[in-house]
Amino acid sequence: MSIYAEEAELYDIAFDWDLSEEAAWLVERLGPDCRSVLEPGCGSGRMLAALAALGLDVVGIDSSEQMLALARGRGCDVFRADMTGFDLGKRFDGAVSVVSTVGVLGREGLGSHLEAMARHLEPGARYLVQQGVYSDGAELWRSEWEAERNGTKLYIVWEAIDRERSRSRVEILAGPRAGEVVEDEHVAAFWTVDSWRQVISASRFTQVACYDEGAEADLDRGGMLLWHELVAP
Numbered sequence: 001m002s003i004y005a006e007e008a009e010l011y012d013i014a015f016d017w018d019l020s021e022e023a024a025w026l027v028e029r030l031g032p033d034c035r036s037v038l039e040p041g042c043g044s045g046r047m048l049a050a051l052a053a054l055g056l057d058v059v060g061i062d063s064s065e066q067m068l069a070l071a072r073g074r075g076c077d078v079f080r081a082d083m084t085g086f087d088l089g090k091r092f093d094g095a096v097s098v099v100s101t102v103g104v105l106g107r108e109g110l111g112s113h114l115e116a117m118a119r120h121l122e123p124g125a126r127y128l129v130q131q132g133v134y135s136d137g138a139e140l141w142r143s144e145w146e147a148e149r150n151g152t153k154l155y156i157v158w159e160a161i162d163r164e165r166s167r168s169r170v171e172i173l174a175g176p177r178a179g180e181v182v183e184d185e186h187v188a189a190f191w192t193v194d195s196w197r198q199v200i201s202a203s204r205f206t207q208v209a210c211y212d213e214g215a216e217a218d219l220d221r222g223g224m225l226l227w228h229e230l231v232a233p
């Protein structure tokens with residue numbers, strides 16, 4: 001079962017933590033002139049809703065109807081579209097991509113995604129992309145956590161299989177589906193520091209900064225959840 005489609009509701013519970021601080025930090029990075037924001041691969045709309053709560057006009061796209069239905073339930077303006085080639089017929093003041101979402105496109109998909117994004121952003125607009133890049137010898141990543149909502153309690157393990165794929169295992173500990181286990185594998189590309197620099201320099205974007213846990217960081221050191229600040233042409 002796909003955690004991004006048939007089991008999108010479980011994804012939404014698993015990732016439903018408070019994003020208000022991260023959203024406020026993103027608004028600062030997007031700059032004072034940013035009024036409209038696009039989130040490609042917006043999933044269930046959790047970041048869109050957090051940005052809208054701070055007064056921004058937000059639009060999301062995603063390929064999963066189930067994710068889009070959850071985002072609409074949060075009051076978000078969302079469309080079904082492929083991140084690697086889409087045309088919304090308008091430009092935005094800024095954009096964000098959360099939790100290594102561009103990794104789902106694989107290495108080959110990022111270039112065409114950036115080209116589509118360049119066509120949807122005003123010149124000089126910021127595109128903030130959260131994506132892991134690794135330095136030589138870095139270990140494969142693994143996360144485990146618990147989440148609970150309305151009586152449904154989950155234990156989640158999300159881990160890299162290699163540098164191209166990840167697997168998720170969601171054990172339902174309590175609630176109407178208690179005892180079920182939902183497992184899935186996904187494309188989840190990670191870049192080396194060098195291959196990330198190459199893909200950005202082959203695009204029309206310029207990377208001006210990199211952040212780790214809110215502080216400016218050295219891209220050369222890599223990191224699992226780095227934020228890359230890209231500037232649109």
Ligand SMILES: C[S@@+](CC[C@H](N)C(=O)[O-])C[C@H]1O[C@@H](n2cnc3c(N)ncnc32)[C@H](O)[C@@H]1O
Pocket residue numbers: 004005015040041042043044045046047061062063064067081082083084097098099100101104105
């Ligand atoms: C890791 S999830 C992140 C969702 C959301 N950004 C969040 O923070 O919760 C990746 C999302 O990308 C979507 N997706 C995968 N491939 C896509 C594509 N080619 N075009 C648009 N969305 C895609 C999936 O449906 C899923 O909702």
